[in-house]
Amino acid sequence: MCNVTKDNITEAFIRYMGPDTDPRLREVMTSLVRHLHAFAREVSLTHDEWQQGIGFLEQCGAISDAERHEFVLLSDVLGLSSLVDMLHNRPEGTSSSVLGPFHISVAPPLAVGGDLRGDFDAPVLLIEGVVKDPEGNPIPGATLDIWQTAPNGLYSSQDPEQDTYSFHGLQTVGADGYYGFTTVRPVEYQVPTDGPIGAFFAATGRHAWRPSHLHFIAEAEGFRPLVTEVFAADDPYLDQDTVFGVREDLVMRYQAMPAGSFPEAGFALSGKVAEEYLRVAFDLTLVPA
Numbered sequence: 001m002c003n004v005t006k007d008n009i010t011e012a013f014i015r016y017m018g019p020d021t022d023p024r025l026r027e028v029m030t031s032l033v034r035h036l037h038a039f040a041r042e043v044s045l046t047h048d049e050w051q052q053g054i055g056f057l058e059q060c061g062a063i064s065d066a067e068r069h070e071f072v073l074l075s076d077v078l079g080l081s082s083l084v085d086m087l088h089n090r091p092e093g094t095s096s097s098v099l100g101p102f103h104i105s106v107a108p109p110l111a112v113g114g115d116l117r118g119d120f121d122a123p124v125l126l127i128e129g130v131v132k133d134p135e136g137n138p139i140p141g142a143t144l145d146i147w148q149t150a151p152n153g154l155y156s157s158q159d160p161e162q163d164t165y166s167f168h169g170l171q172t173v174g175a176d177g178y179y180g181f182t183t184v185r186p187v188e189y190q191v192p193t194d195g196p197i198g199a200f201f202a203a204t205g206r207h208a209w210r211p212s213h214l215h216f217i218a219e220a221e222g223f224r225p226l227v228t229e230v231f232a233a234d235d236p237y238l239d240q241d242t243v244f245g246v247r248e249d250l251v252m253r254y255q256a257m258p259a260g261s262f263p264e265a266g267f268a269l270s271g272k273v274a275e276e277y278l279r280v281a282f283d284l285t286l287v288p289a
């Protein structure tokens with residue numbers, strides 16, 4: 001008879017895994033259960049607390065659907081998503097940052113110089129840069145999946161008033177690695193608080209704000225995909241991002257440009273912007289696969 005006790009249950013779990021268990025799975029599960037059991041012992045976890053935790057996870061599952069991923073948001077606000085990013089980030093390339101729960105696959109094509117602003121009544125932001133390798137060489141044919149919030153602080157998947165692919169685009173750079181497009185300045189926003197994550201914030205005295213940012217997924221043959229965000233240097237939440245996504249090299253600086261200085265060619269809005277606008281230059285560095 002195996003007499004399982006609070007002292008030997010962890011080792012019993014490890015012994016239960018069969019000899020054909022994948023070695024990496026065995027390593028991960030052994031460490032996970034060691035830490036999980038140690039946590040329960042350390043805080044002397046009660047039945048009521050355990051049931052409350054299970055209920056919280058059930059609520060995360062119940063509110064999740066094809067467009068809302070509460071478990072991703074939970075990982076984000078616990079700092080786990082960012083920690084995994086930082087553990088595997090290559091220092092010679094642009095830092096990775098969290099994907100977030102609002103990415104939409106198969107974004108429509110966005111030509112170099114294209115426009116995401118559309119009919120939204122907000123100042124124009126021109127953002128441009130070069131996709132390059134660690135030696136500074138441009139990467140021809142790299143693709144950029146780009147998305148952001150609208151001026152009301154909502155992603156299209158949150159807002160029934162927006163088109164499905166509002167402020168989403170997929171751009172392929174040319175031989176010079178150059179990317180460029182026009183949009184509006186992203187705004188800071190709160191992550192969803194109408195579900196279990198909101199209750200978590202209330203219980204722990206935390207705010208739900210994220211600094212304004214642009215999302216990028218950069219990909220090119222022979223290079224590691226880069227999932228990242230680019231943040232505004234003057235944002236009030238830059239030092240307290242609720243999902244811990246800010247990295248020093250991901251801070252961009254908006255430059256106020258005078259009326260009449262918008263590029264005369266190369267952009268969908270060339271010849272159409274007479275007023276002041278904002279301009280940002282930000283290069284993306286990919287590392288070899």
